[in-house]
Amino acid sequence: MKRVNVAIMGLGVVGGGTYDILTGNHDHIKRTQGVDIRVKKVLDRDRERVLGRGVPESAFTDSIDELAADKDIDIVVETMGGVEPAKTFIIRMLQSGKSVVTANKELISKYWYALEPVAKANGVGLYFEASCVGGVPIIRTLTESMQANRVCELYGIINGTTNYILTKMTEDGSSYEAALREAQQLGYAEFNPTADVDGFDAMYKLSILSSLAFHTTVPYGNIYREGITRITAEDIKSARDLGYVIKLLAIGRRENDRVEARVHPTFVPVDHPLAGVRGSFNAVWLTGDYVDDIMLYGRGAGARPTGSAIVSDVVFCAKRKTHEYTDFGIAEKADSHIEFATDFSSKYYLAVTACDRAGVLAAVTKILGECGVSIRNILQKGGEGEYAPVTFLTHTAKEKSVMTALEKIDKLESVRSIDSCIRCL
Amino acid sequence: MKRVNVAIMGLGVVGGGTYDILTGNHDHIKRTQGVDIRVKKVLDRDRERVLGRGVPESAFTDSIDELAADKDIDIVVETMGGVEPAKTFIIRMLQSGKSVVTANKELISKYWYALEPVAKANGVGLYFEASCVGGVPIIRTLTESMQANRVCELYGIINGTTNYILTKMTEDGSSYEAALREAQQLGYAEFNPTADVDGFDAMYKLSILSSLAFHTTVPYGNIYREGITRITAEDIKSARDLGYVIKLLAIGRRENDRVEARVHPTFVPVDHPLAGVRGSFNAVWLTGDYVDDIMLYGRGAGARPTGSAIVSDVVFCAKRKTHEYTDFGIAEKADSHIEFATDFSSKYYLAVTACDRAGVLAAVTKILGECGVSIRNILQKGGEGEYAPVTFLTHTAKEKSVMTALEKIDKLESVRSIDSCIRCL
Numbered sequence: 142m143k144r145v146n147v148a149i150m151g152l153g154v155v156g157g158g159t160y161d162i163l164t165g166n167h168d169h170i171k172r173t174q175g176v177d178i179r180v181k182k183v184l185d186r187d188r189e190r191v192l193g194r195g196v197p198e199s200a201f202t203d204s205i206d207e208l209a210a211d212k213d214i215d216i217v218v219e220t221m222g223g224v225e226p227a228k229t230f231i232i233r234m235l236q237s238g239k240s241v242v243t244a245n246k247e248l249i250s251k252y253w254y255a256l257e258p259v260a261k262a263n264g265v266g267l268y269f270e271a272s273c274v275g276g277v278p279i280i281r282t283l284t285e286s287m288q289a290n291r292v293c294e295l296y297g298i299i300n301g302t303t304n305y306i307l308t309k310m311t312e313d314g315s316s317y318e319a320a321l322r323e324a325q326q327l328g329y330a331e332f333n334p335t336a337d338v339d340g341f342d343a344m345y346k347l348s349i350l351s352s353l354a355f356h357t358t359v360p361y362g363n364i365y366r367e368g369i370t371r372i373t374a375e376d377i378k379s380a381r382d383l384g385y386v387i388k389l390l391a392i393g394r395r396e397n398d399r400v401e402a403r404v405h406p407t408f409v410p411v412d413h414p415l416a417g418v419r420g421s422f423n424a425v426w427l428t429g430d431y432v433d434d435i436m437l438y439g440r441g442a443g444a445r446p447t448g449s450a451i452v453s454d455v456v457f458c459a460k461r462k463t464h465e466y467t468d469f470g471i472a473e474k475a476d477s478h479i480e481f482a483t484d485f486s487s488k489y490y491l492a493v494t495a496c497d498r499a500g501v502l503a504a505v506t507k508i509l510g511e512c513g514v515s516i517r518n519i520l521q522k523g524g525e526g527e528y529a530p531v532t533f534l535t536h537t538a539k540e541k542s543v544m545t546a547l548e549k550i551d552k553l554e555s556v557r558s559i560d561s562c563i564r565c566l
Numbered sequence: 567m568k569r570v571n572v573a574i575m576g577l578g579v580v581g582g583g584t585y586d587i588l589t590g591n592h593d594h595i596k597r598t599q600g601v602d603i604r605v606k607k608v609l610d611r612d613r614e615r616v617l618g619r620g621v622p623e624s625a626f627t628d629s630i631d632e633l634a635a636d637k638d639i640d641i642v643v644e645t646m647g648g649v650e651p652a653k654t655f656i657i658r659m660l661q662s663g664k665s666v667v668t669a670n671k672e673l674i675s676k677y678w679y680a681l682e683p684v685a686k687a688n689g690v691g692l693y694f695e696a697s698c699v700g701g702v703p704i705i706r707t708l709t710e711s712m713q714a715n716r717v718c719e720l721y722g723i724i725n726g727t728t729n730y731i732l733t734k735m736t737e738d739g740s741s742y743e744a745a746l747r748e749a750q751q752l753g754y755a756e757f758n759p760t761a762d763v764d765g766f767d768a769m770y771k772l773s774i775l776s777s778l779a780f781h782t783t784v785p786y787g788n789i790y791r792e793g794i795t796r797i798t799a800e801d802i803k804s805a806r807d808l809g810y811v812i813k814l815l816a817i818g819r820r821e822n823d824r825v826e827a828r829v830h831p832t833f834v835p836v837d838h839p840l841a842g843v844r845g846s847f848n849a850v851w852l853t854g855d856y857v858d859d860i861m862l863y864g865r866g867a868g869a870r871p872t873g874s875a876i877v878s879d880v881v882f883c884a885k886r887k888t889h890e891y892t893d894f895g896i897a898e899k900a901d902s903h904i905e906f907a908t909d910f911s912s913k914y915y916l917a918v919t920a921c922d923r924a925g926v927l928a929a930v931t932k933i934l935g936e937c938g939v940s941i942r943n944i945l946q947k948g949g950e951g952e953y954a955p956v957t958f959l960t961h962t963a964k965e966k967s968v969m970t971a972l973e974k975i976d977k978l979e980s981v982r983s984i985d986s987c988i989r990c991l
Contacts, residue, residue: 158856162714162856166714166715166716166855166856169716170713170714172781172893173713173781173893173894174713174893175893270711276854276856276857276858276860277860278707278710278711278712278860281706281707281710281711282703282706282707282711285703285706285710285878285882286695286703286706286707286875286878287703287874287878288595288598288599288877288878288881288882289587289591289595289873289874289875289876289877289878289881290591290874291591291594356597356598412842414839414842414843414863417837417839417842418839429701429874430591431583431587431591431701431870431871431873431874431877432701432864432865432870432871432874432875433701433864433865433868433870433871434864434865435701435702435703435862435863435864435865436861436862436863436864437860437861437862437863438839438860438861438862438863439857439858439859439860439861440857440858440859440860443858445856445857445858446856446857446858448714448856449712449714449715449854449856449857450711450714450857451714452713452714452856453710453711453712453713453714456713456714457710457713460890462887465885468597468598468599468600469598
């Protein structure tokens with residue numbers, strides 16, 4: 142039986158989960174996959190943490206040189222997170238002839254173009270199923286199950302923290318601040334929640350997923366990004382009244398050589414399967430020209446689901462004699478013949494607070510009409526005193542037209558504030 | 567670039583869809599997958615049908631001998647359906663050194679054990695992603711993404727016809743007969759609907775999926791099977807009143823060496839993601855010991871989604887130098903150390919029509935109690951005349967206990983009929 146030695150770099154939450162699976166399900170994997178996978182080394186700065194998890198002392202190392210020199214190590218799992226030193230270590234491992242399995246979405250999103258050529262030159266593999274959507278096998282599905290299709294659309298709820306917060310706001314009527322605090326207390330959100338709530342995490346993942354789905358480099362810098370920090374309890378309530386729930390969606394589209402990639406809060410119709418993805422669960426919805434719609438749903442984070450994705454990559458890698466690389470040649474910048482749409486089309490939810498008097502609604506709708514934004518629903522609610530909130534749902538309109546209209550509306554003396562502008566699915 | 571020649575046996579709906587993809591997306595597949603796949607031959611009895619679909623005359627054949635003798639053909643797609651002559655033809659192709667990709671669930675379920683050894687002996691592959699759940703990549707997920715896990719549970723809505731009928735009954739209040747008629751008119755159900763409505767189709771698929779999920783042979787003969795023909799509009803309504811929808815579920819469970827496999831109508835809680843799988847859509851819900859819950863959702867049938875799965879297998883096969891076979895060695899009969907549970911546990915929905923007088927309910931509940939079936943909800947509805955319908959939801963109970971109780975209840979002089987016994991998720 143083939144024997145494969147693995148090293149794990151970084152025994153934090155996900156690295157620990159990976160270690161638990163490789164040891165706990167070692168015999169099961171050996172019996173069902175025909176490969177005997179051993180954890181030979183664990184690299185970490187913190188010796189006590191490693192020994193405390195039950196790793197034998199002989200397996201511990203804090204020296205990357207030792208790993209690089211160890212000819213017996215076939216596959217290295219990187220679960221350190223962050224760009225450095227993960228990047229330097231991964232390049233070193235690839236150059237030492239070891240395949241690498243990583244869960245590092247930021248690193249892959251930013252430096253995939255630099256890592257893949259090193260892997261290719263050394264004839265080893267670079268695998269990162271765990272970098273996107275935890276235990277959900279979205280990358281394997283894109284690469285090994287969608288080959289017959291041109292994928293034209295991809296919608297993802299791919300950040301567990303924001304989905305937890307938005308679900309809490311929807312189901313318990315919490316404010317954003319209260320829901321965030323609760324997510325932090327439960328360990329779903331970091332003390333500094335920026336990476337999640339401002340959409341960076343989803344942006345990195347969308348860059349990886351849409352590159353694979355559309356067979357072209359989608360740099361994260363070409364992705365429109367907006368987080369959930371401005372979503373109010375009032376937005377959530379309005380959404381519900383109109384038959385929607387608010388989700389932070391990552392959206393990718395390709396039509397011929399035009400690519401659209403964006404991350405922002407989105408009104409999702411309640412009867413859409415993505416609307417039912419609650420709490421820390423994640424899902425990705427894909428449309429291919431032949432397969433039509435498919436959705437993959439599961440746990441988007443956590444030691445065990447993410448560890449499951451890592452070990453799946455380890456097994457997948459261990460059983461191969463040769464490795465594959467992107468067909469399009471991942472690059473630092475987008476391919477010159479690809480046009481990235483900045484003026485995309487969408488339906489919109491708009492909320493303004495305006496004087497509660499005759500003629501004001503006419504002035505607002507006139508501007509929308511002049512900008513080519515057609516309205517499908519207006520709701521004027523009872524206000525307090527002289528101002529009243531008014532909400533609009535628009536038909537599909539151009540982003541720039543909507544922004545121009547909002548600028549003009551904002552200048553109306555009778556409009557106190559523009560409260561929300563949220564795109565709709 | 568690697569060039570691969572394909573033959574298609576049977577140019578019906580799914581074979582035609584496969585032909586359309588291999589020709590229509592030929593250049594896309596060549597560019598993105600690095601393999602040039604040509605349809606060299608199409609075998610069919612009906613020459614006119616084949617030429618009518620745009621297949622060049624030179625590619626048409628009605629001779630299996632010609633295919634077998636053609637050394638240029640690498641992969642044969644079987645889309646004839648049914649057991650014979652598909653089985654004989656597939657064996658012939660495997661023996662001629664050609665890998666086979668099939669969409670034939672009945673054949674794989676019944677004769678996988680006979681086909682795999684032939685493939686193995688000839689060093690070729692046998693692929694059947696398209697045999698289960700159309701375009702949903704459930705087989706690839708089980709084999710290439712769940713390797714880290716012991717899969718302990720699998721719940722599937724894996725028959726589009728019955729899901730269409732049940733959705734119609736739920737959403738439009740149709741009777742079973744009316745919904746079936748509509749499904750037949752739309753081409754979702756056959757003139758003779760037995761294979762679908764009596765659960766045979768789901769049973770074949772469950773046999774394949776649970777064998778792969780549990781790494782042991784699950785013969786279709788060991789699967790409990792009950793169709794949807796006895797589901798009434800009244801059952802659908804009761805389900806809704808109690809917070810459920812009725813779905814035909816395929817259920818597989820493995821715990822140590824005990825396997826449970828069954829197909830039957832099931833009360834699914836409305837807030838469960840499977841409850842939202844409507845119409846001809848399908849989904850499979852899996853639980854693994856590390857990945858936790860995942861769900862795959864998509865189109866379970868149709869020329870294009872099923873064709874997508876076939877072409878995915880063709881590409882997957884074309885890019886491999888060696889092929890894999892089941893780790894457990896699929897066999898005709900279940901492994902002797904596996905115990906198949908016949909007395910499984912479930913929650914139950916029971917409906918009886920009983921005399922509307924004091925003491926009757928006490929007699930029924932006494933029998934349930936004596937049989938160890940504990941009740942969590944009783945609903946007595948206003949009846950007509952002397953009889954009234956009574957429904958029960960039970961806590962988890964043993965199948966045999968419930969059956970024993972129902973037999974005794976049926977004998978009560980005050981009970982007119984036992985109307986329904988439906989298991990609950």
